[in-house]
Amino acid sequence: MTSSPRPLDATQLGAYFALIEASSLLKHAVEQQLREAGDLSYVQFQLLATLGDSDTGSRRMTDLADGVVYSRSGLTYQAQTLESRGLVTRTPSADDERSVTVTITAEGSAVLAAVFPGHVGLLDHLLFAALSRADIEALADVLGRARDHMRQNPPRSAAPRRRKKADPAG
Amino acid sequence: MTSSPRPLDATQLGAYFALIEASSLLKHAVEQQLREAGDLSYVQFQLLATLGDSDTGSRRMTDLADGVVYSRSGLTYQAQTLESRGLVTRTPSADDERSVTVTITAEGSAVLAAVFPGHVGLLDHLLFAALSRADIEALADVLGRARDHMRQNPPRSAAPRRRKKADPAG
DNA sequence: CGCAGTTGCTTCGAATCCGAAGCACCGTCA
DNA sequence: TGACGGTGCTTCGGATTCGAAGCAACTGCG
Numbered sequence: 001m002t003s004s005p006r007p008l009d010a011t012q013l014g015a016y017f018a019l020i021e022a023s024s025l026l027k028h029a030v031e032q033q034l035r036e037a038g039d040l041s042y043v044q045f046q047l048l049a050t051l052g053d054s055d056t057g058s059r060r061m062t063d064l065a066d067g068v069v070y071s072r073s074g075l076t077y078q079a080q081t082l083e084s085r086g087l088v089t090r091t092p093s094a095d096d097e098r099s100v101t102v103t104i105t106a107e108g109s110a111v112l113a114a115v116f117p118g119h120v121g122l123l124d125h126l127l128f129a130a131l132s133r134a135d136i137e138a139l140a141d142v143l144g145r146a147r148d149h150m151r152q153n154p155p156r157s158a159a160p161r162r163r164k165k166a167d168p169a170g
Numbered sequence: 171m172t173s174s175p176r177p178l179d180a181t182q183l184g185a186y187f188a189l190i191e192a193s194s195l196l197k198h199a200v201e202q203q204l205r206e207a208g209d210l211s212y213v214q215f216q217l218l219a220t221l222g223d224s225d226t227g228s229r230r231m232t233d234l235a236d237g238v239v240y241s242r243s244g245l246t247y248q249a250q251t252l253e254s255r256g257l258v259t260r261t262p263s264a265d266d267e268r269s270v271t272v273t274i275t276a277e278g279s280a281v282l283a284a285v286f287p288g289h290v291g292l293l294d295h296l297l298f299a300a301l302s303r304a305d306i307e308a309l310a311d312v313l314g315r316a317r318d319h320m321r322q323n324p325p326r327s328a329a330p331r332r333r334k335k336a337d338p339a340g
Numbered sequence: 341c342g343c344a345g346t347t348g349c350t351t352c353g354a355a356t357c358c359g360a361a362g363c364a365c366c367g368t369c370a
Numbered sequence: 371t372g373a374c375g376g377t378g379c380t381t382c383g384g385a386t387t388c389g390a391a392g393c394a395a396c397t398g399c400g
Contacts, residue, residue, distance in 0.1 A: 076350055097348095150296055243358060269378060
């Protein structure tokens with residue numbers, strides 16, 4: 001049953017733990033800053049930032065979910081919340097009648113702008129303060145490649161959909 | 171109000187996004203593997219692993235919570251769940267009557283051993299496959315320092331406790 | 341066209357998570 | 371000893387999360 005993979009060496013274990021711990025600590029800290037600055041959860045901020053980053057300020061639900069690594073149903077919930085607060089709008093897509101286009105509003109942009117300086121400040125003090133220029137470049141490079149690799153090998157998160165018929169690989 | 175911090179440059183932004191995305195993708199994938207292999211959530215696995223790593227197989231609740239970056243109340247919930255499944259025991263501490271000592275059981279160790287090979291295999295294929303030896307060493311080094319820095323500057327997570335007296339800033 | 345399989349999103353139910361408040365014990369100071 | 375603030379954990383209430391199931395629209399094939 002177990003394919004008995006090579007056990008991880010100390011460096012690999014260190015990298016893994018450091019990745020999980022660092023991201024958890026950072027997320028935690030950022031979440032508090034966002035909550036105080038603009039009453040946003042981390043996901044909500046990610047969604048607004050993703051939309052703000054887009055040329056049109058719009059994205060499809062599915063693309064948003066994939067972008068922030070979130071479940072579809074979770075995104076529906078958050079989109080409803082953001083819409084009720086007037087930070088985004090949801091409109092049926094012209095192309096595809098099934099699809100819903102989420103667009104950031106002026107107020108959404110305002111909230112984003114309001115929390116952003118504090119967000120950047122926190123990152124500066126908490127994450128980048130301990131790192132050199134070369135460290136940051138290495139981080140961007142290595143983690144960027146890791147991310148790309150994982151995006152290409154979706155273990156099952158972003159997999160299209162659980163098929164009904166038996167898995168041919170089984 | 172806003173202290174107008176230097177905006178982040180492209181490399182910093184890339185490092186930040188890559189960190190969040192990579193950790194999210196990895197967590198997501200690991201969570202599925204753990205669910206299938208031993209019906210464990212990620213936190214539960216982290217807790218068992220932390221206990222298993224200890225010489226005595228025991229830790230205080232607070233130390234566990236800090237270790238895995240979790241709320242106290244959340245840890246209480248998980249400890250109850252793990253206890254009801256017979257994977258850990260909870261006993262009042264001899265030293266301090268308030269304190270609760272959590273100890274991993276033989277069955278807990280067995281579950282841990284059962285999921286571990288798959289866990290390692292997943293890390294190998296998903297995270298380390300895309301990285302060179304030097305990459306992994308850099309990751310462990312840089313993220314390790316970042317983690318240590320963040321642990322020393324608890325933004326408010328591990329802060330002792332919200333005071334009762336009115337906030338002087340108000 | 342009409343059917344079958346697929347995709348995009350929402351609803352539903354249950355599990356999980358957190359902060360605030362509460363309770364009990366600990367340590368210090370007089 | 372007795373008061374008092376600090377610490378460790380749990381309970382409580384509400385918000386958030388996910389997977390499974392459901393519904394509607396799209397696509398390919400004859």
